[in-house]
Amino acid sequence: MSAWRDRFSAIVPRVAVVSHDLFMVWLVWQGLHRLRFGILPNPPEMPLWSTEIMLVLVAQGLVFWQVGLYRGLWRFASVPDLWNIFKACALGLLAITLGLVIYNRIELVSRTVLVLYPLSLMALLGAPRLLYRAWKDSSSERTAAASVRILILGAGHAGEALVRDLRRLGTYQPVGFLDDAARMRGTKVQGVPVLGKVSDVAEIARETAAKLLVIAMPSADATALQRVVIACERTGLPFRMVPKLSDVLEGRSLPGELKEVAIEDLLGRKPVLPDWKAIRHWLGARSVLVTGAGGSIGSELCRQCARHGARRIALVEIDELALTTTEAALKRDFPDLEYISILGDCGDPAVIAHALRLSEPEAAFHAAAYKQVPLLETQLREAVRNNVLATTTVATACRDAGVGTFVLISTDKAVDPVNVLGATKRLAEMMCQTLALERNTRFVTVRFGNVLDSAGSVVPLFREQIRRGGPVTVTDPDVTRYFMTIPEACQLILQASAIGTHEAIYTLDMGEAVPIRLLAEQMIRLAGKQPGRDIAVVYTGLRPGEKLHETLFHADERYRPTAHPQILQAEPRRIVAKEISHAVAAMRDASQSYDVERLADLLREAVPDFVPEQTVVDPLVPSPTVVPFPARNARKI
Numbered sequence: 001m002s003a004w005r006d007r008f009s010a011i012v013p014r015v016a017v018v019s020h021d022l023f024m025v026w027l028v029w030q031g032l033h034r035l036r037f038g039i040l041p042n043p044p045e046m047p048l049w050s051t052e053i054m055l056v057l058v059a060q061g062l063v064f065w066q067v068g069l070y071r072g073l074w075r076f077a078s079v080p081d082l083w084n085i086f087k088a089c090a091l092g093l094l095a096i097t098l099g100l101v102i103y104n105r106i107e108l109v110s111r112t113v114l115v116l117y118p119l120s121l122m123a124l125l126g127a128p129r130l131l132y133r134a135w136k137d138s139s140s141e142r143t144a145a146a147s148v149r150i151l152i153l154g155a156g157h158a159g160e161a162l163v164r165d166l167r168r169l170g171t172y173q174p175v176g177f178l179d180d181a182a183r184m185r186g187t188k189v190q191g192v193p194v195l196g197k198v199s200d201v202a203e204i205a206r207e208t209a210a211k212l213l214v215i216a217m218p219s220a221d222a223t224a225l226q227r228v229v230i231a232c233e234r235t236g237l238p239f240r241m242v243p244k245l246s247d248v249l250e251g252r253s254l255p256g257e258l259k260e261v262a263i264e265d266l267l268g269r270k271p272v273l274p275d276w277k278a279i280r281h282w283l284g285a286r287s288v289l290v291t292g293a294g295g296s297i298g299s300e301l302c303r304q305c306a307r308h309g310a311r312r313i314a315l316v317e318i319d320e321l322a323l324t325t326t327e328a329a330l331k332r333d334f335p336d337l338e339y340i341s342i343l344g345d346c347g348d349p350a351v352i353a354h355a356l357r358l359s360e361p362e363a364a365f366h367a368a369a370y371k372q373v374p375l376l377e378t379q380l381r382e383a384v385r386n387n388v389l390a391t392t393t394v395a396t397a398c399r400d401a402g403v404g405t406f407v408l409i410s411t412d413k414a415v416d417p418v419n420v421l422g423a424t425k426r427l428a429e430m431m432c433q434t435l436a437l438e439r440n441t442r443f444v445t446v447r448f449g450n451v452l453d454s455a456g457s458v459v460p461l462f463r464e465q466i467r468r469g470g471p472v473t474v475t476d477p478d479v480t481r482y483f484m485t486i487p488e489a490c491q492l493i494l495q496a497s498a499i500g501t502h503e504a505i506y507t508l509d510m511g512e513a514v515p516i517r518l519l520a521e522q523m524i525r526l527a528g529k530q531p532g533r534d535i536a537v538v539y540t541g542l543r544p545g546e547k548l549h550e551t552l553f554h555a556d557e558r559y560r561p562t563a564h565p566q567i568l569q570a571e572p573r574r575i576v577a578k579e580i581s582h583a584v585a586a587m588r589d590a591s592q593s594y595d596v597e598r599l600a601d602l603l604r605e606a607v608p609d610f611v612p613e614q615t616v617v618d619p620l621v622p623s624p625t626v627v628p629f630p631a632r633n634a635r636k637i
Helices: 002-037 051-067 079-104 111-146 157-169 198-208 222-235 245-249 276-283 296-307 320-333 349-359 373-377 380-401 420-436 458-467 486-499 516-526 577-592 596-606
Strands: 148-153 172-178 192-196 212-215 239-241 287-291 312-317 338-343 363-366 405-409 442-447 472-474 503-508 537-539 559-561 567-570
Touching (some): 002 051, 002 111, 051 079, 148 157, 148 198, 157 172, 172 198, 212 222, 222 239, 222 516, 276 486, 287 296, 287 349, 296 312, 312 349, 320 338, 338 349, 349 380, 363 380, 373 380, 373 420, 380 405, 380 420, 380 596, 405 420, 405 486, 420 442, 420 503, 420 577, 420 596, 442 486, 472 516, 486 503, 486 567
Parallel strands (some): 148 172, 148 212, 172 192, 287 312, 287 363, 312 338, 363 405, 405 442, 442 503, 472 537
Antiparallel strands (some): 559 567
């Protein structure tokens, strides 16, 4: 019964609209003819209903339906709807003329009526729609009288669209715009006045009694956005921003959603603009395997593959909760794909062989790794086992299974490595290089810097410290790092994979390095606090294995541009494949006996450019025990 009631309630308004439009067609046709022939001394008889009028209504009604006039709603009528009505009226005139020519050769039909018909009908169809929308908008404004008063920064297209959305909601009341363009001063956008410049936000917010600020500048660069954010912070009011179009298209924000200003919006780096056509051409209808699929990079990589054409995704993950969470999210967002979940350590040959048999992948992305720099300085055995030996196991299994492409996700710390993470990742790159010599599987290495908001990264740490009231701990006031977002990192991986070189190392031109001190201060301000006043910033000294500045490019790796302007390809350095294979085999033996000193020697020998950073530690601050790497020429005792 309720289903019939719902269907009836949905049909009735549509029938009313169709009836209204056909009545207007009858009214225009009758009215124009009576006006035209009414001036004659002996006007012809004009009945209210005839076969001619029936033909007019049928022809015009079919055109209305074909043009799609009844797919829209009067509540949201706009200029495009008026154009659609005019098109329907003009095409309707052609249909009516054709029908009447066939019926009676257009006898007793005035040519003046035919000329005036489409314009008159458009006026009578468009006016009620626009009046209805104006009435609904005014009703929303009356409802919004007691709602939240909003001051909008930016009077462009985004601001204009925001006002329309807010009025439909009815719970927010736009009280004014702020814009730095001189031509906008004193004008109105959607009836809302432009009250001044962005720098005047504190004074104007107080005068208008605004309760919320909204930044409607989705195309503003980081420098301009920083200036706007600082101005908003001075008011003490909460502020939000309209998301970028790319965030909406990629599913990171919902249309019409207001989001908090994120730290990545203020970093000063232009985002990567992928060549999605090339990525979809390479990825489309492929089966892919992702190790570490429950991690920050692995899970986003799975989403990107699902979004851009993969038909099957195999998820290999050792953490059961992460695997369950990632699989559930993928099935919710992309239900039509095939998913194969394998719980286990990808460094176990049986696990990876089982995963390859089930999924038969054409591409494998190796995202499983340990990456915490200070921790790995004290956990050499696990760093080698996971970052080197597991990589060797997965890469070898993919080669033996005939997987078309193997992608190693590496790090900028593998360039001139000074810590265990960098050295083990560099050795993993070298091992893949030895396997690539057989030219069965295409081996691709992708390096990038720090990933914002990834698990264990500095951004979640700072956010938690700020939540607790501080202090925010920064290692050194001069330390800098290269940053990118998680989606950017995964887009780089897919873009590099699609380029097509057999054996290559790709890295992103990441622009300028970001001072960690500046990152901490901006995060404090975004939380509505002032650094040094509300939240203290404490410098703790560099941790074991850390250096002040990271290096993106190695001096001996000749870099050349690729088809993508922000991706560079490095020329792999010359290696002795047999020596690398022997070193990895010896590491496997040393790992099984947990011989950390032997592993340290082997790592130093296998990666000649590995020079451990001599970290200066404050003697008053306790530091973890670090297994020292002996000097190259030191005599063992």
